[in-house]
Amino acid sequence: MIFLKFLLSFLCFLLVGSCAYATIVSHDGRAITIDGHRRVLLSGSIHYPRSTPEMWPDLIKKGREGGLDAIETYVFWNAHEPTRRQYDFSGNLDLIRFLKTIQDQGLYGVLRIGPYVCAEWNYGGFPVWLHNMPGMEFRTTNTAFMNEMQNFTTMIVDMVKKEKLFASQGGSIILAQIENEYGNVIGSYGEAGKAYIQWCANMAQSLDVGVPWIMCQQDDAPQPMLNTCNGWYCDNFEPNNPNTPKMWTENWTGWFKNWGSKDPHRTTEDVAFAVARFFQRGGTFQNYYMYHGGTNFDRTAGGPYITTTYDYDAPLDEFGNLNQPKYGHLKQLHDVLHSMEKTLTHGNISTTDFGNFASATVYTTEEGSSCFFGNVNETSDATINFNGTSYVVPAWSVSILPDCKTETYNTAKINTQTSVMVKKPNEAEDEPVTLKWSWRPENVDNVLLKGKGESTMSQLFDQKIVSNDQSDYLWYMTTVNLKEQDPVLSKNMSLRINSTAHVLHAFVNGEHIGNYRADSGKFHYVFEQDAKFNPGANVISLLSITVGLPNYGAFFETVPAGITGPVFIIGRNGDETVVKDLSAHKWNYKTGLSGFDNQLFSSESPSTWSGESAPLGNEPVVVDLLGLGKGTAWINGNNIGRYWPAFLSSVDEGDNTLVLFEEIGGNPSLVNFRTVTVGSVCANVYEKNVLELSCNGKPISAIKFASFGNPGGNCGSFEKGTCEANKDAMDILTDECVGKEMCFIDVSTEKFGAPECGDAIRRLAVEAIC
Numbered sequence: 001m002i003f004l005k006f007l008l009s010f011l012c013f014l015l016v017g018s019c020a021y022a023t024i025v026s027h028d029g030r031a032i033t034i035d036g037h038r039r040v041l042l043s044g045s046i047h048y049p050r051s052t053p054e055m056w057p058d059l060i061k062k063g064r065e066g067g068l069d070a071i072e073t074y075v076f077w078n079a080h081e082p083t084r085r086q087y088d089f090s091g092n093l094d095l096i097r098f099l100k101t102i103q104d105q106g107l108y109g110v111l112r113i114g115p116y117v118c119a120e121w122n123y124g125g126f127p128v129w130l131h132n133m134p135g136m137e138f139r140t141t142n143t144a145f146m147n148e149m150q151n152f153t154t155m156i157v158d159m160v161k162k163e164k165l166f167a168s169q170g171g172s173i174i175l176a177q178i179e180n181e182y183g184n185v186i187g188s189y190g191e192a193g194k195a196y197i198q199w200c201a202n203m204a205q206s207l208d209v210g211v212p213w214i215m216c217q218q219d220d221a222p223q224p225m226l227n228t229c230n231g232w233y234c235d236n237f238e239p240n241n242p243n244t245p246k247m248w249t250e251n252w253t254g255w256f257k258n259w260g261s262k263d264p265h266r267t268t269e270d271v272a273f274a275v276a277r278f279f280q281r282g283g284t285f286q287n288y289y290m291y292h293g294g295t296n297f298d299r300t301a302g303g304p305y306i307t308t309t310y311d312y313d314a315p316l317d318e319f320g321n322l323n324q325p326k327y328g329h330l331k332q333l334h335d336v337l338h339s340m341e342k343t344l345t346h347g348n349i350s351t352t353d354f355g356n357f358a359s360a361t362v363y364t365t366e367e368g369s370s371c372f373f374g375n376v377n378e379t380s381d382a383t384i385n386f387n388g389t390s391y392v393v394p395a396w397s398v399s400i401l402p403d404c405k406t407e408t409y410n411t412a413k414i415n416t417q418t419s420v421m422v423k424k425p426n427e428a429e430d431e432p433v434t435l436k437w438s439w440r441p442e443n444v445d446n447v448l449l450k451g452k453g454e455s456t457m458s459q460l461f462d463q464k465i466v467s468n469d470q471s472d473y474l475w476y477m478t479t480v481n482l483k484e485q486d487p488v489l490s491k492n493m494s495l496r497i498n499s500t501a502h503v504l505h506a507f508v509n510g511e512h513i514g515n516y517r518a519d520s521g522k523f524h525y526v527f528e529q530d531a532k533f534n535p536g537a538n539v540i541s542l543l544s545i546t547v548g549l550p551n552y553g554a555f556f557e558t559v560p561a562g563i564t565g566p567v568f569i570i571g572r573n574g575d576e577t578v579v580k581d582l583s584a585h586k587w588n589y590k591t592g593l594s595g596f597d598n599q600l601f602s603s604e605s606p607s608t609w610s611g612e613s614a615p616l617g618n619e620p621v622v623v624d625l626l627g628l629g630k631g632t633a634w635i636n637g638n639n640i641g642r643y644w645p646a647f648l649s650s651v652d653e654g655d656n657t658l659v660l661f662e663e664i665g666g667n668p669s670l671v672n673f674r675t676v677t678v679g680s681v682c683a684n685v686y687e688k689n690v691l692e693l694s695c696n697g698k699p700i701s702a703i704k705f706a707s708f709g710n711p712g713g714n715c716g717s718f719e720k721g722t723c724e725a726n727k728d729a730m731d732i733l734t735d736e737c738v739g740k741e742m743c744f745i746d747v748s749t750e751k752f753g754a755p756e757c758g759d760a761i762r763r764l765a766v767e768a769i770c
Contacts, residue, residue, distance in 0.1 A: 023167035025174045025211045027226065029242045030210075030603045031345045034167075034174065038345035040284055042121070042334050043070035043110055047119070048098040049079055050310055051294045056098055059292050059320050060105045065536070066315060066327055067334025070174065071289050074117040077152055078127040079300065089157075092297070094154075098164050103172040103407035110287065111160065112249075120256045120310065122302045128469035131557050138557045139182065141199065153178070157207045170211020177249070178204035181217040182229060188554035189564030192640035194220070203227045203727070207574065216249045223604035230289070235277040235738045236505065239578055246282050250289035251275065253326070254313025256518055258324035259305045259547070259644050265313050268326040269397070272333050273410035275397035279337055280361045280372035284345060288330075292316035298639040298741025299472060303548035304502050305520045308641035319620030319676055321421065321696060328692070333400075343370040357394065358382035364402065371404040415689040415747075419696070422679030423624070425672070437668050438656075442595045442661075444541075448510040451477035451539045453588030460583055463501070463544055463562025471592035472632075472642075476563045478585045484535040487581050488571035488578045496528040496568040500560040501544035501662075503630075509539055512550040515664070523561075533569065540582070542567075545663070547642065593661070601634035601659040619675040623658065625739050627670030634659040666764040678770045680704070682715035687762040691745040695770035699739055700762050704767040709755035711765035718765045725753040727765065733766055 024035055031038035044063050051059060060071055067638040079093050090096060113705045114137060118126035130136060134305055136144050155505035157176075165171035179200045186193040197215075203220040204213045204714040207669045214226045221227035230239035230250035239246060252269055255264035271288075276591045295310030301308055311318040322328070337344070340363070345369070347363030347591055354360065357377040375382040375393040381395045386404075393399050397412035453475060463474045482489055487507040494514065495506060500523050503517045514529040544563050550556040565720070595601075621642075623633065631646040636657055643660075660668065678696045693700065706729035710721035729752055745751070747764045755762060 007729055021170055022210070023170065023174070024168045027212055027243070028468070029239075029245060030169050031245050032247075034172065035125060038284070038341075039069070040279070040337055040344055041069045041108070041286070042067060042337065042339040043072050043073045043108075043285070043287035044068045044184055044315070044560050045074075045287060045289045046292045047073055047076075047290070047294060047310075048095060049076055049300065050296065051092065051292065053094060053097060055320055056101045057105070059316060060101055060107065062320070062322065062327075063291055064105050064107055066331045067338065068107065068290075068291070070110050070287075071102045071291075072110035072111045072112060072127065072289075072637075074119055074121075074180075074508075075156055076119075076121060076300075077115040077125045078121075078123060079125075080150060081127055084127075084129050084274070084611045086712065089159075095167070096163050097158060098708050099160065099171075099173065100163070103165065107172065108167075108173045109165070109171075109173040110177070110249075111173050112180065113153055114154050115149060115156075115175070116180050116182075118552050120178060120296075120302045120306045121551055122300050122630055123469070123549040124302065124556065126351075126465050126557065128549070132465055132468060139185075139193075139196065139557075140177075140189050141195045146196075146199060146418065153203070154207060157209060161209070166211055167210050173209075174211055175214055176204070176209055176211060177214045177216065178225070179215055179218070182215070183218040185554040186220075188260050196454065198222050214247065214249065228285075232366050233274050233277065233282070234280040235274070236710055245284050246278075247285040248278055248283060249287050251278075251286055251370050253288050253290060253315060254293075256293075256310070256312060257307045257309060258303070259307055260520070263311075263313070268329045268361050268414060269412050272329055273328070273397055275333060276372065276400060276409075276411050277374060277376070279344060280374050280398055285609060287741060290314040290317065292320065294318060295641065299469075299642070300547075301548045301549035302640065304546065304550065306548050306551075317421070319463075319683050321620065321676070321678075322419065324419040325416045325758065329414050332416065333409060333411070336400050336402060340370045340400075343368065343402075349402070354384055356380065356382060356394050358384055360384055360386055369404045371401040373399040373407075379384070384626055393654050413686055415685045415691070417681045417683040417691070417693055419678050420680045420682065420715065421676055423672060423674040423676055426678075436524065439668075440595070440600065447477055447590060448476045448507050448540060450543050451479050451541060451588055453477055453590040455589045456586055457589070458584055460565035460567065460587060461589075462560050462564055463546060464549070466562070466589045467591040469546075469549065471596065473591070473593050473596075474544045474562060475588075475590040477588040477590070478540050478582060480533070480538045480540060480580075480582065480585065481570065482533060482535055482538060488569055488580045489533065490536065490571040490573045492530055492572040493571045494528050494571055494572075494721060495531045495540065496526060496562060497542065498524075498526055499544070499563050501562055502547045504563070505533075505543040505545075505582075505663075507539075507541040507543075509534070523559075528570070531569075539566075548646070582613035601639070601661075602637050612665055619677045621673055624672050624674050625660070626671075628660065628662055628666035628668065629664035631660055631662040631664075633661075680716075680767060680769050682718070682765075682767045684711070684715075684718075684763055684765045685747050687747055687749070687764075690765060691747055691766070692742065693737055693766065693768055694742040694744070695768070698770050699741055700737045700743065700770060702738060702769040703730055703733040704769055706730045706764070706766045708752040708764045709762060710757050711763060713765075715767065718767055721757075721760075723755040723757040723760065725755040727751075727753040729764065729766075733768070737768060 001390045015289045026033045167174045207765040214228050216228045217230050220225045226319045227240050227245045228247040234248040250709035254266045290312040293310040296308050317323045338709045343363045347365045351361045358375045361372045373384050373393045378396050384391045395411040399407045400409045467474045508531040569580040571578040588678050620753040625643050705718045707720045710728045724752045
């Protein structure tokens with residue numbers, strides 16, 4: 001194969017100067033095979049719309065340096081086709097540029113076309129106009145849906161083929177995906193679901209991309225589709241065909257965040273354990289979801305109530321910084337797994353059960369053996385006697401011995417630094433105490449006092465149908481004429497609204513009578529508030545607000561949003577209650593708000609709120625929205641997403657304009673810019689390892705703590721133990737690290753001297769200031 005490629009390349013050079021040769025991607029029951037070589041493949045998800053084109057090279061480079069072989073991404077239908085047959089591949093939607101950046105970095109690509117993606121993305125990636133087509137049903141044998149799905153999927157494939165980006169054309173894309181986690185919901189669709197998934201397989205195969213197609217979470221994936229696993233742990237997963245390798249398309253490195261919830265966290269040790277356990281039990285392809293989460297810009301966050309940040313506790317944080325120790329600990333694991341590639345993909349596998357959830361797995365070839373010692377007991381360490389030697393495997397961990405003799409890596413033993421990120425005040429020159437603001441109220445006279453809209457219907461409609469999801473905001477307005485003798489008129493009146501709006505504001509005759517925020521998961525509710533109605537014309541104006549449309553579950557597209565009714569005026573006279581149903585009234589509708597329509601967020605607009613003195617330097621920037629309530633934020637005319645009540649973003653050095661639309665009121669004087677940077681780094685490294693300390697491009701300014709022996713405590717609160725080496729660790733670290741951006745320390749008795757710790761495991765604990 002290598003000689004053939006050389007010959008083809010030489011002929012191409014003679015004929016046309018150069019040419020790309022095809023890469024043959026195939027598979028057997030053991031692994032993905034690339035040009036005849038079985039591969040151990042480690043991949044990471046980076047979604048191009050959740051960052052910027054300027055960030056892509058650095059993110060992908062850090063992925064490569066972190067030991068990844070491939071980058072995986074979804075394709076987002078509603079972002080690319082926001083209006084039927086009108087497409088957008090500009091800016092951070094430039095899919096082809098992103099795929100070429102992956103190729104330029106020498107990595108493979110995994111293209112998950114879907115086009116249903118879930119991904120905590122608004123409406124799961126489906127455009128709302130699709131829902132509004134006549135006779136439409138999603139993800140089933142519905143002709144209208146299948147036609148639209150095939151049109152978009154074919155267009156994406158044709159774009160990628162045109163640029164010769166599939167491996168079969170000499171490009172870097174080695175796998176493609178059709179549909180997404182349909183097996184989780186297929187039972188709800190009955191026989192139509194089975195027929196649909198067969199259609200998906202046939203349609204994908206007909207596109208002739210020349211690389212394997214995968215279906216995740218699809219136990220009955222039709223051949224030749226490769227079924228794969230998604231989840232926290234996939235070591236127990238078995239493919240549905242003996243010729244399909246054991247593949248894990250989503251190893252969740254953390255989780256998404258909802259408004260009002262705590263930041264999700266998955267420990268570094270647990271992620272590493274899951275990966276090592278997967279490879280111990282025959283896995284050969286694993287992808288991190290996410291490797292870089294990024295930001296849900298504009299209105300892309302799904303949910304409802306998924307935040308603008310999509311940090312995901314990934315190895316690269318929202319801003320692209322290394323999330324240490326997760327990044328470094330996994331990098332070391334990748335290096336070990338790659339060193340064992342031939343053994344893992346060709347070796348005979350044998351497993352010995354030692355009881356109490358401990359086991360040893362040996363991969364053996366003619367050239368040698370590699371071992372995994374696994375302990376899935378959550379509380380007790382295990383002692384494994386193997387070939388005359390005892391090995392202690394900590395609880396819930398895997399030890400890897402590439403030569404079956406020496407432990408090179410254990411998932412519970414972290415030997416990389418922990419970076420403590422801080423948000424620093426603006427250090428721009430001549431910074432004002434607060435930003436300077438100008439403001440302008442939303443013009444609501446037409447909707448509050450006149451009830452004027454853009455369309456009129458004698459019915460209450462779902463917000464998706466009326467607005468086509470062009471905005472979070474939809475006004476429902478009606479005028480009610482009450483005669484003086486109308487039995488509903490009384491001194492004790494109220495307005496009762498059956499609503500599925502995520503947030504609701506109600507007005508009667510221009511007066512704000514109240515608002516309501518639905519609890520997450522409880523989006524069907526009844527809102528009732530006292531209101532004053534007068535004889536004659538009364539204008540009722542209801543503002544329905546969505547905060548991300550559902551993105552997961554069977555028939556999620558049918559979940560209502562908005563004011564679906566009924567709406568009543570309630571009059572009470574003593575024991576008598578009179579109810580007037582307004583549901584069949586003539587309702588006027590207006591999508592959006594005038595400030596959005598008039599683009600008051602544009603940097604050219606004289607009416608914007610503007611800020612001065614953005615922070616200097618290249619570090620990521622936080623827009624600290626302390627003091628505000630809920631709304632939308634723009635920087636330099638770009639919608640950076642919803643805030644409720646805080647938001648993170650990046651801005652450029654120089655003059656920047658921050659525009660906020662505030663729904664419920666707040667104090668903008670507390671808003672400011674802050675930079676995100678490494679404040680300090682810590683490590684607690686086991687003996688016989690090399691510690692790498694780095695301040696992310698900044699010099700190490702001081703060593704706050706250093707001790708080699710059996711130090712105690714945690715990062716930020718280390719303390720000396722009962723034994724310590726005879727050489728001063730503080731002096732050694734200060735001499736070798738202070739003033740440098742990076743230093744490497746050999747954690748050994750040769751370096752620090754031999755502490756008399758008996759049987760205690762010796763470690764070096766360090767805290768350095770950046």
